[in-house]
Amino acid sequence: MSAQDPWGREGNDGSANLTGEILFDKPFTASDLFTSYFIPRPHIGGSLNFDDRTSFAYAGLSWTIDVTPNIFVEGSFGGAIHNGGDSSHPLSDRQSLSCSPLFRESGSVGVRLSANWSVMATIEHLSDGGTCSDENRGLTNVGARVGYSF
Numbered sequence: 001m002s003a004q005d006p007w008g009r010e011g012n013d014g015s016a017n018l019t020g021e022i023l024f025d026k027p028f029t030a031s032d033l034f035t036s037y038f039i040p041r042p043h044i045g046g047s048l049n050f051d052d053r054t055s056f057a058y059a060g061l062s063w064t065i066d067v068t069p070n071i072f073v074e075g076s077f078g079g080a081i082h083n084g085g086d087s088s089h090p091l092s093d094r095q096s097l098s099c100s101p102l103f104r105e106s107g108s109v110g111v112r113l114s115a116n117w118s119v120m121a122t123i124e125h126l127s128d129g130g131t132c133s134d135e136n137r138g139l140t141n142v143g144a145r146v147g148y149s150f
Contacts, residue, residue: 002122002143004049015053017141021045023062037065043076047141054084054097054139056126058104070112080104080126084139097139099132108145118147 004015023043030036040061049055060078067073084097103126110120122145127138 002047002124002141004051004053004141005139006142007140008137013051015049015051017047017049017055017143019045019047019143019145021145023147037063043078054082056080056082056084056102056104058126060104072110072112072118074106074108074110074120076104076106078104082126082139097126098128098136102126102138103129110147116149118149120145120147 002017002019004017021043022045023041026036026039026041028039030039040063042059043062044057044059046057047055058078058080060076062074062076064072064074079101080103081101082097084100104124106122106124108120108122110118112118121143123140123142125138125140128136130136
């Protein structure tokens with residue numbers, strides 16, 4: 001679950017998202033721990049907004065670094081497609097996101113509760129990176145995630 005754009009137009013009244021993500025194994029492994037941190041894991045996911053605001057699907061690469069055996073940080077970078085369109089009308093509830101696809105970045109701090117379960121605090125941002133419009137402020141979501149490793 002995440003709060004959609006709590007500092008922007010889409011989050012004025014507490015709009016929320018349900019997000020699902022599949023994080024795949026690393027495509028290959030390194031012989032030492034330090035080098036293994038630089039090998040990304042592919043991911044795909046989607047975020048459905050409950051208030052008929054911007055929903056999106058995304059894919060990219062993630063890097064996970066263990067701080068302790070139970071605490072980790074994770075960063076990701078990729079792209080996203082969205083249904084927000086150009087909603088720049090002043091009475092619209094949707095944030096103007098200009099073009100699709102957009103860049104998507106996210107960061108998480110997580111705790112492993114067991115060998116299979118984890119919980120994470122996450123922030124993600126979608127933006128055109130200035131490639132389509134000078135007016136795009138993007139979409140920033142914050143929330144919590146529960147992870148299960150198979």
